[in-house]
Amino acid sequence: MNGKVLLVEDDASIATVIRSALEDEGFAVDRCESIAARDRALASDRYDVMLTDVMLADGDGIASIDSVRAACPQMPLIVLSAQNTLDTAVRASDTGAFEYFPKPFDLDDLVRAVVQAGGSGDKRGEEAEAGDGLPLVGRSQAMQAVYRMITRVLRNDLTVLVLGESGTGKELVAEAIHQLGHRKSGPFVAVNAAAIPADLIESELFGHEKGAFTGAIAQAIGKFEQANGGTLFLDEIGDMPIEAQTRLLRALQSGRIRRVGGRQEIAVDVRIIAATNRDLKPMIAAGQFREDLYYRLNVVPIVLPPLRDRVEDIEALAKHFLGLAAREGLPERRIDRPALALLEQQPWRGNVRELQNAVYRLALMARDDVIDAGTVTAVLGDPAEAVMRGRDDALGAALAAWLGDNAPAHGTLYHRAVSAFERPLFEYALGQTGGNQLRAAKLLGINRNTLRKRLGELQINADSFARAE
Structure with missing residues (x-):
């Protein structure tokens, strides 16, 4: 037998499924439907793992968790909840929960977590208080994955790389990690690498001494020093010049910075969260982003889904x-x-x-x-x-990507584009019409004889697109 599990769940159908899966894995499972029944079970028996719903008939399963911790301080706790917001995920994390599963959940993942918890004991650190006004909104499964990753980094200083398209809320993730983490009493300093001129970014990050360069009429404190004791959010990190990347890497490795024009190294204590809407791996291959910096930043990746x-x-x-x-x-x-x-x-x-x-x-x-x-x-x-405008934009982007950085010779763009797009266009029309050339010509808005001539020149066999009856 793997161990004994206490399942606190008032939904009989969910409880039946979980019990069956855990018993198949070799666990003994006791089920209760309320907080009162839970407390009686814990007083009379010993359990290796507890699974609890949040909303129970007689109260909030998380709010009443202090009595569980008092009775069984080392017992791993797994929280299940249909109230799947960031606030719930953080509250579950604040209890020192081993894992949090929003409903509906993957049963195999749940069983795997119970197996791991049963052999781990509760090794979570001190609890952090959850704040109000959490900035992220959404209960989709895609956002649940984000919430769970956020809760895993609240009690440590691991570097986080937030990835996602423009407008998905990357800075909100950084703010949530700071506001809910153990550095919340320290400053949160954000800097957008794409908005700073390349020749000023080192001064912006590390500060400068008076007279370090033309216009440096006084000493300036950089973002690293401003964020000391708190969090430094490096937005659009993919747009940082390669020279500045080298100095940033050195600062991350050593925990020390030097102001531009200065000689003295200054120790800084900051938690780094970086973000980008760019794919950094092709940039590494092109020599535009340092590979060692990428691995230094990408300790815990959090991927934000597009809307x-x-x-x-x-x-x-x-x-x-x-x-x-x-x-x-x-x-x-x-x-x-x-x-x-x-x-x-x-x-x-x-x-x-x-x-x-x-x-x-x-x-x-x-x-x-x-x-x-x-x-x-x-x-x-x-x-x-x-949506159609979006498709037109996508076609323009595809054409730009196809042309690449090499501008076409004067007078050749039309012919190059036609030669590249004509074959797939004709093949698409024939595929849509089952190889019927008359209907394909109407779909394309051209004369049937023109279509037939071009099919012959391109050696496209219309009959191969005929649909089987």
């Missing part, structure tokens, strides 16, 4: 932004379900940042207290047209 991969969060985000807009002086608005459905159909290439701007615009432009579908269409346009 298109968490559409189910758009309703919560929109309502959150309407609340923010009202607090900032815009009219108080509500939004109805048809309007939300239109927001969920938008491409949101600018991700959460674009959604926030759109919601603020809707709050300003709406004529009634309730934002309806007509308002969304009038202010933001038809989502289908936005």
Whole structure:
């Protein structure tokens, strides 16, 4: 037998599935449905692991955890919850929970965690207090993975690299780690590497002495020293010049910096969180980003999903932004379900940042207290047209990527582009029409004889696209 598990779960169907899976793995499982029954079980028996839901019939399973810790201080705790927000994940982490699983969860992952917990004991450190006003919104499975990674880095100083498209909320992740972690009493200092001229970035990071360069009329304290005792957030790290990367790496390795023009090394105590919307690995191959710096930064990667991969969060985000807009002086608005459905159909290439701007615009432009579908269409346009515009943008990007850095010779661009795109275009049209040349020509908007001539010249066999009846 692997050990004994106490399952505190008031949903009979979920409890049955978990019990069956754990018993198949060799665990003995006792189940109770309330906090009172849990406390009685812990008083009368010894358990190797406890799994607990958060919302139980007689109270909050996390809020009442002190009595569990008093009775069984070393027993690993695994928290299950349908209240799957960042706040719940942090509260679970604050209990010293071995693991947190938002519902619905992967049963194999849960069983694996119980096996690991059963042989580990509870090795978590001191508890951290959860703050209010947490900046991240969303209950999607994609965001649950982010929340769980955040909770794992709150009690340590491991360097974090936040990855994600522009507008996904990378700085909000950094702020959450700082606000909820053990450095929350220290400063949070953010610096955008893409917004600083290349010749000033070292001065910005490390400071400078008076007279270090033209215009340095006084000593200046850099971001590292400003963040001493707290967190330094290095945004758009992929845009940092290679020379500055070398000095940054040295500072990270040694924990010491030297101001530009200075001779004395200064010890600094900072937690580093970096972020980028760029893929750093191709940049490493191209010599644009130091590989050793990449590995120094990428200790704990947190990948933020684009909004298109968490559409189910758009309703919560929109309502959150309407609340923010009202607090900032815009009219108080509500939004109805048809309007939300239109927001969920938008491409949101600018991700959460674009959604926030759109919601603020809707709050300003709406004529009634309730934002309806007509308002969304009038202010933001038809989502289908936005998707088509996105496809046009993607085609332009594909053409730019195909051309690369080598500008075409004067007068050759049209012919080069046609020769590259004509074959796949014709093959696509034939595939859509089952090899019917007349329908393919109509789809393309060209004469059938022109199509037939070009198919012959390109040696494309239309019959090979015919569909089997």
